[in-house]
Amino acid sequence: AKAAGRGGYAIFDGDMHVQAMKRMQLEHDLRVAVAQQVFALHYQPIVDLKTQQITGFEALIRWDHPTRGFISPDEFIPVAEETGMIAPISRWVLQTACEQAAQWRSQWPHRHHLRMSINLSGYDLRQATLVETVQHVLTQTQLPAHILTLEITESMLIEDIETAIERLLQLQELGVRISIDDFGTGYSSLSYLYNLPANYLKIDKSFVSQMQLGNTNYKIVEAVVTLSDQLGLAAIAEGIETPQQLNWLEALGCELGQGYLLSRPLSTEAATALLSAQST
Ligand code: C2E
Numbered sequence: 320a321k322a323a324g325r326g327g328y329a330i331f332d333g334d335m336h337v338q339a340m341k342r343m344q345l346e347h348d349l350r351v352a353v354a355q356q357v358f359a360l361h362y363q364p365i366v367d368l369k370t371q372q373i374t375g376f377e378a379l380i381r382w383d384h385p386t387r388g389f390i391s392p393d394e395f396i397p398v399a400e401e402t403g404m405i406a407p408i409s410r411w412v413l414q415t416a417c418e419q420a421a422q423w424r425s426q427w428p429h430r431h432h433l434r435m436s437i438n439l440s441g442y443d444l445r446q447a448t449l450v451e452t453v454q455h456v457l458t459q460t461q462l463p464a465h466i467l468t469l470e471i472t473e474s475m476l477i478e479d480i481e482t483a484i485e486r487l488l489q490l491q492e493l494g495v496r497i498s499i500d501d502f503g504t505g506y507s508s509l510s511y512l513y514n515l516p517a518n519y520l521k522i523d524k525s526f527v528s529q530m531q532l533g534n535t536n537y538k539i540v541e542a543v544v545t546l547s548d549q550l551g552l553a554a555i556a557e558g559i560e561t562p563q564q565l566n567w568l569e570a571l572g573c574e575l576g577q578g579y580l581l582s583r584p585l586s587t588e589a590a591t592a593l594l595s596a597q598s599t
Pocket residue numbers: 363378379380391392393396409412438439440500501524557558559560577578579580584
């Protein structure tokens with residue numbers, strides 16, 4: 320690029336310009352999507368690795384863009400966080416997932432243990448109103464608090480651990496459960512971890528996908544399962560794609576798991592059909 324001289328710089332500037340335009344377009348389209356609430360939730364089963372029973376679902380947001388098709392949340396959630404649009408998005412996710420969980424409960428009363436997890440962003444966790452909002456939605460949907468799990472990433476905690484702990488304590492007082500997502504990727508201090516108000520540790524899928532008997536990733540997974548045991552938390556393995564991974568995780572004593580092997584994230588209709596098939 321250096322050899323390109325002035326022309327090279329012009330191209331570089333042009334690239335920056337294209338990037339900025341793309342980003343502005345995405346931000347604009349996202350604003351429209353938020354206003355029109357065109358998002359959907361897909362639900363991925365969380366499975367008890369011993370019994371293979373579905374214990375609950377993780378709600379994952381989907382945005383079907385009018386011209387680009389499905390855009391990954393990994394692309395638009397960061398934009399939503401930077402612009403504050405994450406607030407109405409998270410509110411919608413919370414409301415929609417709780418309504419769905421309440422509906423499944425009334426449809427199959429004997430499956431009253433079925434849980435619902437949603438993902439929160441660091442922005443949400445910093446809002447003092449979060450606890451009130453969650454309480455409000457639980458009351459409105461008549462969903463028992465213990466059915467709802469809030470997933471927060473390990474990296475969110477590191478940003479401001481004091482505020483995070485305080486907020487998590489308030490949420491736990493409501494009765495909702497807390498899951499530490501992407502665990503192992505954020506380098507949180509072990510001493511904080513011991514005092515963390517949480518119920519689940521989710522082992523990041525990067526470790527699970529690269530597990531080979533006895534290799535470093537295998538040992539990391541083993542260590543995290545042991546750690547969660549000592550902390551009194553249940554371990555959830557993400558991204559289980561092969562029977563081999565499933566067997567290893569089960570043998571290591573990991574309680575819960577998610578992944579394409581068990582089920583992909585499902586539309587509301589597909590998740591309802593799955594529950595229906597299992598409930599008859
Ligand atoms: P995450 O919370 O770690 O979610 C797990 C991601 O792994 C999901 O991607 C899921 O579809 C995918 N996945 C599940 N099983 C497998 C598997 O076996 N193999 C592989 N390779 N992937 C698997 P998705 O739905 O694209 O979401 C990506 C990320 O976007 C999520 O990571 C989460 O951080 C964020 N996200 C998704 N929905 C929401 C939401 O409603 N609110 C917020 N704040 N963030 C969300």
